[in-house]
Amino acid sequence: MKPDEVVKSEVLVIGGGIAGAAAAIAARKAGADVVLVDKAVVARSGQSTFAAGIYAVCFPERDNLDDWVDEMIDLGEYLNDQAWVDLLWERNHPIAMELDRWGAEYHWPILERNEKGDYVRRKSRGHIKTFHCIMNSIPMMDTLKKKALDLGVRIVERMMVTEFIRSKGRVGGALGFNPQSGKPYVFQARAVIAAASGAGFKSAFMGHKNLTGDILAAACRIGVTVQNMENVCSNTCARHMDIHGLNLFVNVGGKLTNGQGEEFMWSYHPDLGNRGRMQDLTLSFCQEVEMGRGPVFMDLTSASKADQALCRKILPETFATFAAAGIDPFSQKIEWIPAFMGTLNSGGGIRINLACETNLPGLFAAGDITPEPPHGTYSFGGVNIAFCHVSGVVAGERAAAFAKKEGDAWDTRETRDDIDSGWERTVAPLKTKSGVDALEVIHHIQSKIIPKDYGYLRTQTTLQEGISSIRSIRKEEIPRLHAKDPHELMRCLETRNLAEVGELILSAALHRKESRGWHFRKDYPYTDNKNWLKWVTLTRQGNEISIVDISVPTPHKAPSAEITVPPGVRRQ
Amino acid sequence: MAIEKIDYEKCTSCGNCFTICPMDVFRNMGGCYYIAYREDCMTCQLCVLYCKGHAITVGAERAVPIVLPY
Numbered sequence: 119m120k121p122d123e124v125v126k127s128e129v130l131v132i133g134g135g136i137a138g139a140a141a142a143i144a145a146r147k148a149g150a151d152v153v154l155v156d157k158a159v160v161a162r163s164g165q166s167t168f169a170a171g172i173y174a175v176c177f178p179e180r181d182n183l184d185d186w187v188d189e190m191i192d193l194g195e196y197l198n199d200q201a202w203v204d205l206l207w208e209r210n211h212p213i214a215m216e217l218d219r220w221g222a223e224y225h226w227p228i229l230e231r232n233e234k235g236d237y238v239r240r241k242s243r244g245h246i247k248t249f250h251c252i253m254n255s256i257p258m259m260d261t262l263k264k265k266a267l268d269l270g271v272r273i274v275e276r277m278m279v280t281e282f283i284r285s286k287g288r289v290g291g292a293l294g295f296n297p298q299s300g301k302p303y304v305f306q307a308r309a310v311i312a313a314a315s316g317a318g319f320k321s322a323f324m325g326h327k328n329l330t331g332d333i334l335a336a337a338c339r340i341g342v343t344v345q346n347m348e349n350v351c352s353n354t355c356a357r358h359m360d361i362h363g364l365n366l367f368v369n370v371g372g373k374l375t376n377g378q379g380e381e382f383m384w385s386y387h388p389d390l391g392n393r394g395r396m397q398d399l400t401l402s403f404c405q406e407v408e409m410g411r412g413p414v415f416m417d418l419t420s421a422s423k424a425d426q427a428l429c430r431k432i433l434p435e436t437f438a439t440f441a442a443a444g445i446d447p448f449s450q451k452i453e454w455i456p457a458f459m460g461t462l463n464s465g466g467g468i469r470i471n472l473a474c475e476t477n478l479p480g481l482f483a484a485g486d487i488t489p490e491p492p493h494g495t496y497s498f499g500g501v502n503i504a505f506c507h508v509s510g511v512v513a514g515e516r517a518a519a520f521a522k523k524e525g526d527a528w529d530t531r532e533t534r535d536d537i538d539s540g541w542e543r544t545v546a547p548l549k550t551k552s553g554v555d556a557l558e559v560i561h562h563i564q565s566k567i568i569p570k571d572y573g574y575l576r577t578q579t580t581l582q583e584g585i586s587s588i589r590s591i592r593k594e595e596i597p598r599l600h601a602k603d604p605h606e607l608m609r610c611l612e613t614r615n616l617a618e619v620g621e622l623i624l625s626a627a628l629h630r631k632e633s634r635g636w637h638f639r640k641d642y643p644y645t646d647n648k649n650w651l652k653w654v655t656l657t658r659q660g661n662e663i664s665i666v667d668i669s670v671p672t673p674h675k676a677p678s679a680e681i682t683v684p685p686g687v688r689r690q
Numbered sequence: 691m692a693i694e695k696i697d698y699e700k701c702t703s704c705g706n707c708f709t710i711c712p713m714d715v716f717r718n719m720g721g722c723y724y725i726a727y728r729e730d731c732m733t734c735q736l737c738v739l740y741c742k743g744h745a746i747t748v749g750a751e752r753a754v755p756i757v758l759p760y
Contacts, residue, residue, distance in 0.1 A: 162712060162736060276714070325712070357758070359733065359750040400759075403759075434739060435734055438735040439748075442733075442735075455760075561755070561757065568757045568758065569760065574759055605714055
């Protein structure tokens with residue numbers, strides 16, 4: 119097969135979650151002709167569909183913005199892009215209200231209201247003076263998809279984008295194929311928005327196993343710079359099944375207990391306890407297990423009947439899974455573990471500026487494929503969706519303006535090399551007559567990324583060994599991946615992309631010699647603001663990875679001490 | 691384990707499972723939808739929630755073993 123189907127647009131958006139859908143709508147509203155593609159189905163794949171019900175909204179008439187900015191920077195451990203913090207809260211409220219209005223027009227209520235008609239606001243993970251609204255994810259995504267279609271966005275689903283195409287010094291399109299039919303496509307565009315989330319390594323947790331860093335890896339292959347890759351994110355989840363809902367669970371009184379029955383989180387985070395940030399929780403779980411005080415349990419037995427009903431309404435997929443397992447989480451404790459999520463959520467990703475521009479002209483990035491710059495390491499619950507929404511709108515507006523101003527970049531002679539070599543890389547697993555199974559290789563990759571020695575409580579020794587193993591997988595196993603059909607081809611390419619992203623994660627982790635966010639170094643167990651108030655950026659240059667540190671500007675607020683205690687340290 | 695079966699007594703051939711599945715687990719042969727890639731099921735339950743005939747059973751157990759942090 120050869121890529122002969124050509125789809126032209128002014129703006130190509132890759133990824134159909136909230137960031138991509140919001141980007142497509144914003145670009146369309148700005149007058150651009152827009153194509154939106156998704157590896158699966160817009161509004162039914164990626165994290166937005168499974169975004170367990172919380173959306174941070176700062177209401178100008180009732181919230182003190184200074185408190186929100188302050189709290190965000192403190193909790194984000196000063197790795198926040200503080201200019202992005204301002205932009206996030208400037209754009210957040212109007213677009214959240216607009217989205218809620220669209221939902222009401224389509225009869226899909228998005229944000230929960232109480233009997234008086236006021237928005238329900240709660241405090242969950244990390245919130246001190248801040249709040250989040252409670253959101254119905256599937257109606258939210260249905261609303262965005264319908265609005266995009268109503269505005270004339272062209273949607274192409276079941277489209278795995280595999281490589282970018284460059285022309286005249288710009289990113290001018292992409293290659294892809296349909297994993298059901300195998301049909302290959304070339305997308306030509308004046309501007310491209312990468313909004314396809316990051317790499318979750320097919321690990322535990324609900325709903326992210328098709329997020330394998332495909333667009334992140336493709337961007338890195340053409341020299342796009344990534345940032346914060348050492349800060350791999352984790353949520354938490356039941357050990358034996360993939361569910362979501364931590365924010366709501368701790369909000370309704372869920373307690374985390376260790377093997378000795380102790381509510382141990384108060385010893386790690388005396389102010390927030392069970393409502394600690396995700397990095398507090400997951401590193402503490404690992405420490406408790408390392409100290410012989412595991413396993414950890416989630417105890418929801420004190421949730422009120424009303425809160426039980428709220429959980430069932432907001433988390434239908436989780437409760438369907440509980441039902442399938444024959445478990446009632448409100449009457450028994452459940453073993454609970456860190457759910458590794460790699461670059462998802464506030465993990466690392468494509469470095470962007472305030473216009474969502476990457477270092478390559480014509481390529482913009484939005485949502486979870488970026489390091490979520492205002493979040494820092496991870497600030498408080500509900501920021502992920504808020505940022506994905508705002509950055510999607512910003513990227514859409516900016517990409518539309520770029521497309522109008524810069525015009526067509528496509529040059530058939532110039533693009534031929536990228537198309538030919540990109541297609542050769544794409545179909546390589548179909549050409550091997552036999553080889554290794556992708557599922558087996560994924561397991562090998564997971565075993566060098568997810569275990570606590572590589573993903574949580576790291577040392578120079580474990581990281582060096584991990585990098586060496588991942589490089590060996592890239593060299594020995596990836597070229598031998600074998601696909602029998604287009605679906606298997608998708609799985610093989612996902613595997614290759616995970617290995618490439620994994621190498622970047624471990625390289626950044628080896629480089630950063632301090633502990634901050636999820637990045638805990640047992641050999642450097644403190645936060646070093648004197649030497650490491652820096653973003654670690656990585657850029658692939660052929661087979662090499664170039665690492666550059668960038669000092670974090672602190673226009674609002676700088677850390678109060680040179681050395682501070684990182685998450686995951688037992689204080690009492 | 692993960693997606694277990696489609697009950698063809700109840701299946702209305704609505705195709706929602708095939709259309710919705712984020713992991714592309716299903717295939718369609720002449721209007722008959724079947725489980726083609728069980729190993730990719732992520733137990734997200736979307737097919738169960740959108741199945742018009744309530745014909746699909748998805749177990750809670752993961753389709754393939756996952757490496758855990760500890």
